[in-house]
Structures are given as structure tokens and as C-alpha cells.
Amino acid sequence: MMLITHGTVCTCGAEPQVLDDGAVCIEGDRIAAVGPTTELAVRYPQAERLDAAGQLVMPGAICAHTHFYGAFARGMSLPGEPPRNFVEILRKLWWRLDRALDEEAIRYSALVSLVDAIRHGTTTLMDHHASPNQIDGSLDVIAEAVEQAGLRVCLCYEVTDRNGDEGAKAGIAENVRFIRRVRTTGTERLAASFGLHASLTLSDRTLEHAVGEAQGLGSGFHIHVAEDQADQDDSLRQHGLRVAQRLERQGVLGQMTLAAHCVHVDPAEITVLARTGTKVSHQPRSNMNNAVGTAPVQALLDAGVHVGLGNDGFSNNMFLEMKAAYLVHKLAVRDPRAMGGETVMRLAYAENARIASLFWPGTVGSLEPGAYADIVLLDYRPYTPLTAGNLPWHVIFGVDGSHVTTTICAGRLLMRDRQLLTLDEEAIAANAREVAGKVWRRFAESGD
Numbered sequence: 001m002m003l004i005t006h007g008t009v010c011t012c013g014a015e016p017q018v019l020d021d022g023a024v025c026i027e028g029d030r031i032a033a034v035g036p037t038t039e040l041a042v043r044y045p046q047a048e049r050l051d052a053a054g055q056l057v058m059p060g061a062i063c064a065h066t067h068f069y070g071a072f073a074r075g076m077s078l079p080g081e082p083p084r085n086f087v088e089i090l091r092k093l094w095w096r097l098d099r100a101l102d103e104e105a106i107r108y109s110a111l112v113s114l115v116d117a118i119r120h121g122t123t124t125l126m127d128h129h130a131s132p133n134q135i136d137g138s139l140d141v142i143a144e145a146v147e148q149a150g151l152r153v154c155l156c157y158e159v160t161d162r163n164g165d166e167g168a169k170a171g172i173a174e175n176v177r178f179i180r181r182v183r184t185t186g187t188e189r190l191a192a193s194f195g196l197h198a199s200l201t202l203s204d205r206t207l208e209h210a211v212g213e214a215q216g217l218g219s220g221f222h223i224h225v226a227e228d229q230a231d232q233d234d235s236l237r238q239h240g241l242r243v244a245q246r247l248e249r250q251g252v253l254g255q256m257t258l259a260a261h262c263v264h265v266d267p268a269e270i271t272v273l274a275r276t277g278t279k280v281s282h283q284p285r286s287n288m289n290n291a292v293g294t295a296p297v298q299a300l301l302d303a304g305v306h307v308g309l310g311n312d313g314f315s316n317n318m319f320l321e322m323k324a325a326y327l328v329h330k331l332a333v334r335d336p337r338a339m340g341g342e343t344v345m346r347l348a349y350a351e352n353a354r355i356a357s358l359f360w361p362g363t364v365g366s367l368e369p370g371a372y373a374d375i376v377l378l379d380y381r382p383y384t385p386l387t388a389g390n391l392p393w394h395v396i397f398g399v400d401g402s403h404v405t406t407t408i409c410a411g412r413l414l415m416r417d418r419q420l421l422t423l424d425e426e427a428i429a430a431n432a433r434e435v436a437g438k439v440w441r442r443f444a445e446s447g448d
């Protein structure tokens with residue numbers, strides 16, 4: 001049992017509260033109690049103490065969509081003319097990088113991403129993996145890194161037809177194998193979904209195969225939806241339907257399915273997403289970087305769709321993603337009222353928690369009795385009053401992942417006073433630089 005004392009506790013749950021000189025008691029992997037330090041110190045005299053010394057105590061951040069495998073793109077040069085659009089970015093960068101990944105590259109891209117997540121207080125992540133030359137067993141390699149790190153992660157393998165029939169079948173097999181494996185072995189922190197790339201690289205035949213397998217397992221999907229107009233153009237041309245309609249017809253959408261992006265969905269598709277209970281994740285930094293557009297987040301929320309926040313492989317500092325979400329919608333519609341601070345917090349905590357609940361039976365993203373003890377301490381000293389009512393604006397204009405000093409997941413300390421306890425950051429970074437050099441060489445030698 002551990003008692004975090006003397007913190008400014010921001011609960012971030014259904015009814016957010018800020019407790020000055022608050023405490024959080026952890027028992028096993030769950031939160032036992034939240035309340036004033038004076039009260040909990042009396043109630044739990046035997047608990048080991050962790051003095052927050054006035055730091056913020058918040059739930060660990062959640063990332064609803066990421067790609068650990070993209071880590072080695074950082075600083076890599078792209079030969080030739082720079083990509084002019086989204087499809088060229090896929091062809092010239094991501095579909096060449098993922099082919100350059102071997103087992104050690106998969107391992108180290110996961111490890112560096114996990115270090116980054118612990119450092120920036122992101123304790124729950126939904127990863128979407130691709131490594132076409134190393135499909136079978138690839139999710140086990142990432143799972144091993146996840147177990148070592150101690151974070152809460154949902155994995156899946158990206159099924160696609162861009163690597164031929166064999167590649168598509170191997171991707172389906174990897175999802176099926178791993179979903180079964182997670183249900184029989186592994187810790188509760190590890191979860192699995194069924195990964196699909198995107199409508200534009202998936203034939204009806206492959207989708208039928210994947211849907212048949214996923215239904216047999218009672219699994220939903222994790223898929224990119226209408227990230228760029230190209231996905232819509234392809235679907236209309238080849239199938240005579242818009243992407244969400246096509247995916248609904250194929251049986252991909254539903255309560256258990258997570259649709260990343262949905263930048264180019266129209267009102268009829270938003271209705272389909274709402275009716276099917278499909279969850280959506282929003283990645284503003286990636287959307288800006290790829291110049292694909294701004295997702296209709298408010299319209300999705302108004303229609304009753306649950307929209308969370310992911311990072312699409314950008315840094316695992318979700319506070320930066322929150323700031324980007326807050327800013328980009330205002331600029332996009334030239335209205336400072338767009339995407340208010342409360343909405344950003346809702347996406348990052350309540351909505352992301354709902355997405356996480358697809359994969360874990362307990363509550364994440366909230367400090368309350370019974371919730372998972374996924375907790376971060378931040379050395380943020382507010383110089384204006386901090387209340388439950390104005391917390392969103394402290395988070396958007398002040399708080400950052402770099403303030404995180406201590407990270408706890410499932411009741412276990414993963415970082416304390418900025419010292420990583422489960423991963424050797426220096427060794428991982430040194431090895432990763434060597435592995436990255438090899439990945440970059442294979443990348444340079446490969447063609448489009």
C-alpha cells in the first residue's frame with residue numbers, strides 16, 4: 001500500500017475536483033481512496049509514503065492512437081523531391097520505413113517510445129504496428145518491451161493489401177494469434193485489438209477475411225479512416241461508397257472499433273459512426289504535419305460519437321497534443337470559441353478513458369476509488385489560482401509533460417524524481433542509435 005501525500009490532486013474524472021494538500025492511497029493496482037492528506041494519513045498509517053510536496057497529482061495521460069514503429073523516422077533524411085501530398089508521404093516515408101524494420105528495430109522503436117511515454121506521463125497507449133518483412137511474432141517483440149516498461153498498452157498489427165496476398169494473410173494471422181495469446185497469458189496491462197491499415201489499401205476480400213476472424217474472437221478493429229481525401233476518392237472510385245459507408249457494409253464498424261482520424265467524413269458518415277457506436281481518435285499534430293485537414297471533432301461529439309486524442313507517433317507528450325487540439329480548431333474556423341478548454345480535457349481524459357474501457361475492465365484517466373492506479377506527479381507551480389473550473393487552461397497554457405517527475409502505472413513506480421526505474425534509458429538510447437543507423441541504411445537502399 002502506498003500513500004501519495006501533500007499533492008494538488010486533480011481528479012479529472014466525471015466530476016473533476018482539485019484538492020489542495022490532497023492524498024491518493026494505492027492498494028495493489030488500484031486506487032483505494034482520494035481525499036485530504038490529514039484524513040488519509042490517519043486512515044492508512046501503515047502505508048508507505050510518497051510526499052508529492054505540492055506537486056500536481058493527475059491521472060496518467062492516455063494516447064488513443066500511436067505507432068511505436070515510426071520512432072526511427074526522427075531526423076531521417078528523405079531522398080529525392082519532398083512528398084507533395086499524403087499518399088506520397090505514405091509511399092516515400094512510412095511504407096519504406098516499415099519495410100526496413102527487423103526484429104531488433106521493432107524492439108528498439110518500441111523501447112524508445114515507452115521511455116518517452118514514461119518520461120511524459122503517458123501511461124495508457126493504443127499502438128498500431130507495421131513491419132511487412134517481420135510480421136509473424138512482431139507483436140510479441142513489442143509486448144516484451146511493454147512488459148519490461150510496465151505501461152498499459154493495446155497492440156495490433158496493421159493488415160493491408162499493399163504487400164500482396166501473403167502479406168495480408170500474415171497480418172491477419174498475427175492479429176488472431178496475438179489476440180488469443182493476450183487472453184491466455186500476459187499481464188492485465190497488455191491488451192489487443194485487430195489492426196487494419198485503411199480503406200485505400202484493403203480489398204473487400206481481405207476485409208471479409210479479417211471481419212470473419214475478428215467476429216470469431218469477439219474483437220473490434222483499430223483502423224485509419226478518411227485521414228486524407230485520397231481515402232474517400234479511392235473508396236468512391238472502387239466501391240461507389242464513402243469510406244465509413246463501405247466499412248459499415250463490410251462489418252468493420254461497431255462499439256469495439258476505433259477509427260483513427262476521420263478528417264474527411266461527411267455528415268452522413270458521422271451519422272454512421274454514431275449509429276454503430278464506433279469510437280474515433282483525433283491526432284491534430286499529425287493532421288497539421290501531413291496537411292490533410294482538420295477533423296470535424298465538434299460535429300462528431302454533437303452527433304454522440306466518442307472522440308479521444310492520440311498522437312499518431314508524434315512524441316508521447318500528450319500535453320502537447322492537447323495544446324495543438326486547442327489551437328488548430330480555432331485557426332481552422334477562425335473562431336476563438338472553437339474547441340474550448342473543457343472539450344480538450346474531455347477528449348484527453350473522459351473520452352480517452354471510454355476508449356480504453358474497450359480493452360481494460362477498470363477505469364483509467366481518473367483519480368477515484370476503484371480506478372487503476374495510473375498516476376503522475378508534475379512539478380508545476382501555478383502562479384494564478386488553480387481550481388477545478390480553470391484546470392483546462394492551466395493544462396493548455398502551463399502544464400507540460402516535461403513537468404512530470406514521477407510516473408505510476410497499475411500501482412507500480414516506473415519513474416521517481418525523474419529516474420526511470422524499469423528501463424535503462426541511456427543503454428536503450430545508445431543501442432537504438434546503432435539500430436536506427438542500420439534502419440536508415442536499409443531505407444536508403446530501398447526503392448518506392
Ligand SMILES: [Zn+2]
Pocket residue numbers: 065066067128224260312
Ligand atoms: Zn496512424
